Amino acid sequence: MTGAVQIDNLTVRYAGATALDDVTLAVAENEMTALIGANGAGKSTLVKALCGLIRPDSGTITVHGRLAHVPEGREMFPDMTVDDNLRLGAWRRRRRDTAPIYDLLPDLAAIRSRRAGTLSGGQQQMVAIGRALMADPEVLVIDELSLGLAPMIVTSLVGHLRNLHATRNLSVLLIEQNARLALDLCRHAYVLESGRIVLHGPAATLARDPRVTAAYLGGHVTVTP
Amino acid sequence: MSGPVPPARGRGGTVNRWAIAVVAVLTLALPPLLPERHLATFVLLLLAATVTVGVSLLMGYAGQVSLGQASFYAIGAYAAALPAVHGVPSLLGLALAPVAAAVAAVLLGAPLLRLRGHHLAFATLAVQLILLSLLAQADWAGGAIGLQGIPRLTVLGVELRDLGYAYAAWLVLAAALLIARNIVDSRPGRALRAAATSETAAAASGVAIGRHRLAVFTLSAAMAGLAGGVYAFYLGYLSPGSFPVLLSIEFVVMAVVGGLGTIAGPVVGATVIILLVQVLNTLGTQPGMPDYAPSVLSYAVYAVLLIVCVLYLPRGLVPALRRTGRRPS
Amino acid sequence: MSDLIGYLITGLGIGAGFALVASGLVAIYRVTRVVNFAQGGFAVLAALLTSTLLAAGLPHGVAELGGVALGALAGLIVGVVAIGRPGTSPGTSLIVTLGLGVLAYAVEVLIWGDQPRSFPGLTGVAEVAGARLPAHYLLILAVTAPVFALMAWFFARTDLGRALTACASNRYAAQVVGIDVRRMGLLAFTIGGALGGLAGVLTTPVQQVTFDSDVTLIVNGFAAAVLGGLTRPMIALAGGLLLGVTQTLVAGYGGGAYQMEVALVLMLTVMIVQAARTGPVPETAR
Structure with a gap:
């Protein structure tokens, strides 16, 4: 089965600094995939490249079908x-x-x-x-669904999103700082750190991975993001 | 303008110093060799370059576009000519020219320099239109017809002839360039450059940007005023029509073409444009050419040079030439 | 009393011209953040072409439409040069439009010479509440009012108009939903050109036009537009009418020589007060 979105070896540089370094990522058809990472990891750059708002320095992006974007900060x-x-x-x-x-x-x-x-x-x-x-x-890219919203509101939004996903053929790439939410909601997940994908796999597996629990799920070991 | 203008420092100070000396000697030796017609071009070129030094300081270092610099040229010209017409020694009149322009700049600058970008551009344009309209109605200044019978400039009892004006204009330009160089290297100069790049950063570092900006505005007005004073005595006749809005735009074109934020830029810009306009003017007045040809050609030159430079050589000719000159090494 | 009514209507007619120029400036500024210095030139070009077309025997209406079409075309050309290159800042674009305004001088003098021109509009004298005035002033108002209504409808009620408004409202969001903001900018320049052209075509029968009439028009237009921060067309309309009426009153009651100063002083005052209220006006560049 081909993915709805296939990103291969994507590299983006801003004025010499590398924002994305050789990123490879796939969103399977009719699935929800999460991209988690701390502030400044390169998530927004990836979204902008995916939506055609910036031009990558190298790599390829293939999207099957129409792509729509829910931008960070809502942008009304x-x-x-x-x-x-x-x-x-x-x-x-x-x-x-x-x-x-x-x-x-x-x-x-x-x-x-x-x-x-x-x-x-x-x-x-x-x-x-x-x-x-x-x-x-056919593909929905949601950048920071929960940012700045109260937990109750987020729960309601997530409910809507699950419904949408169930009723329509929709592949979703969810970019989230709230890793617990993203791993709950999605089947697959990628972890982005300093412009590189450091971990990826089924969300359930990642949720148990000690490196993820420590850095993103408030585990006992504190690691600087 | 697009992006900050980096400081253009003289590398290899000795080479630069030699180049300056050569240019100085050549330009001093040139006037006696020029026929009268070309001598007039020479004088007007130097005066335009002097005004442009101020415009370039304002645009390159204070980051502000003035579309009314010809007002200060006019204020200087009238300030020099009016007393002289009434018998005041002409040299005193000339000394008054930069002072009057500077005072006008302080009074206008205090409210106007709160404005930025296109607001300031339109405000300076408005000031010039008001000045022209007032001058046209001021009978004591000759009104719309103009001020005639301005005596020639007399220095130490010697009445200046054409050659004398060439050297007077040379001195005026040299003074403007020296002042500009010292400003650029001074602490306020560096602060202003920082402000042109990022106002918030400069404000955060506690630099008194407002005062420095007013100082540069005033200084650029004084340069225009002094040049205007020489202009008044050289032509012997002034009218509001001598200082159209287009003249202010021409100064901006010269500054942009030469390169903002460089010392040599205004001189190169003024030279390139005035010589080009002169050549086209000669071409346009050939027999067989329609009588509107010279004005069409000069409008076209100003327009095309301005557009091409702003879009393709945003730093102007001087840095561009320097870059290509450096490439082989 | 009949004098006053005459001045008022004449002033509204003149002011309608300023308002059209101003609304063109606003249409362009809202979408592109560029203050178009060549805006007055559109009016001059349109008026000059109309005079030629009328002289060539074209009927009224067709000739005027030709003038407006030339204004729109000139607007598109100015837009392509001013914002066509990606990464051109609004400050740079302002200087480019300044250059294009001067270039228009070259074209105008080349084709039409440097003498004032005019053409007849609606002939005859109208009588309104005892005041007698050239009927053409009423025609100016009769055309301008529906044009502004049409624009309000276009920007608020059509999808294309909404897309233009969207670029003005949130440029990034406009890109997110797939609006080509550069193409919308060019459309705004074309609309601005047509509005400027309409101003020239309407007012030339009562006010001669020369190649450098654009300075008066742009200054009055900017003064009217700046009242609404260059972004509100209806305030630009009110500002233009106010300027026209004030100038006609000043001229009518003996201050003819100071007509222009009214607009200039108003513009300076408004800008300085605005700057004092909001702190230094932010740099246009961005």
């Missing part, structure tokens, strides 16, 4: 309504009807005429996911 169009934000998610498509998104994420229907800048962080994250879904993607 703050002066526009929720409905307009959603419609813009379908900019590259001809169909721009937002009704299916309100069926999928009913919470959004109630706030469809509110300006996105006035929403709470959790609501904005929901809009960002809805906006990405408007592109009718």
